[in-house]
Amino acid sequence: MNFLENQILHYISESHASVNFRRLHKHFKQTHQLEQEPLKEAVRSLVQAGRLCYRTDFGTSYLDISLNGPVKVSEHVFLKPPMSAAVAHPGQWEILLEEGAAFGRGDHPTTRLAVQLMDGLMHDAIWLKKKSSTVTLDIGTGSGVLAIVAAKMGTGRVQAVDIDPCAVFEARSNIRLNNVEKQVVLLNDLKEVDKGCCDLILANVRTPTLIKLLPRILQMSATDSALIFSGIRTDEMENLCDCYRQAGFFRMKMCSEKKWVALILARGEFQGDSGKRISIY
Template sequence: MEYLEFKIKCSEDFREILIAELAAIGFDSFLETEDGIDAYSPEESFDRESFQQIIDEYQEAGQISVLEGKMPKVNWNEEWEKNYDPIEVDDLVYVRASFHESKPGFAHEIVINPKMSFGTGHHATTFQMLKLQGQIDHAGKRVLDVGSGTGILAIMAHLLGAKSVEAFDIDDWCVENGNENFDLNGMHTRMGLGTIRDVKLQGLFDIVLANINKNVLLDEMEIYSSLLIPQGYLLLSGFYTEDVVDLEERAKEFGLTLLKSSAKDNWAALILQKA
């Protein structure tokens, strides 16, 4: 199988957006670069019309340019090993791939072998979510990770002492990768496939984690609230600092109060609590 390779230069704020959009149309591997991202799609399933629509939509705002090429099937493990660096979130957690050595001095360690660049800890949204998780008592709690990606936030919840963790994603590639990462970190949880409206969630949760994007968060806010116990916590990220007001106003409609916000590289994260 041959792959089409797209070297995409873009502003930093648009890397995660493009990865998400391209994954939705069949791209199956990504590498972040100094200038943007390298994106790869199997040639036989490449949807050029949808690809061009995505590029056109974000081209001006994201200062996007594209260089297209073709390459044979890639040893992605080798590529990740070249490009994936460990992440340090204060002294809370050290996030590494299996080919990195452990490092002392951290309360926790997460091993992630990402098949795509979702949720590796490198992006400001994931970094902030991990940091905020460290400020919430997870011990003995029931936790839900919405749009789990690599499963990194679910794994963090497990390490922080959660009694049970449920997770799901709309992408079967993420589900496969997430389950592999759960195994690497000693979790017996299996990631579900589907949207929050598709998966069959039972009962209430003490903590709900959702690192997705503004539009999805606004649309699903009522569901998040309905899944929380009174005084339960909702941690959100995946949106810009200028979007915080919109998220906070939406959350208020469903009895959720903003307790704390953080910002990194113009990306925001929130801790909300249900009345």
């Protein structure tokens, strides 16, 4: 790839808003005095090479990073299809995902945001000491990606739940593909999760579901525990945080991409002294 193509990929991957060609051209016109034709040629080359793809949202075409090859979704995690020859660098975790219908291949901002927060949390000093003995629960596992990332990062035991038989089938396949069958257990219902056992709960689901699940999450979470929630629209965040704050969970970290938000909420030892929230980064 040439310099321009690298700059295009960087801009699209780092943008907090969806990028169509008009937005892309406006940016490169301002920063590089670039006209439309060379930009079109570079985009065409990236699409043909499988590095970019088009998606349509409400009749508008946007450019996205293609997942037909390896995609870095956080500092230490990259996702790739099984046939990709790309190899993880030292210190990185390589997650193999088959193409399927279940949600969570990394092509949506909510998946990337959840993985980024997991990556940061797992490198926090407190979690580095205890993660090998922790119990993690992934609610609505979809493709199994978050459960697999948790297992690859060294958490002790991972439980993954989904009520969709298609998702369970694909998650089981991806778990086997990544050789984490011993760490990850697939469950059919949250009723199978013991009370007070979960040190970390992951959920990439929509906000109404997260609010509805609050009483059950309170039952399943340990006294000292953290929640990583994604699937939240920016205008829904404060209401969700208020609901969980009343239940004793406080916001520790937030990240966003393209009008989506992911959060870390925590209680117990993660609150710090005198109510001061400690940073996990």
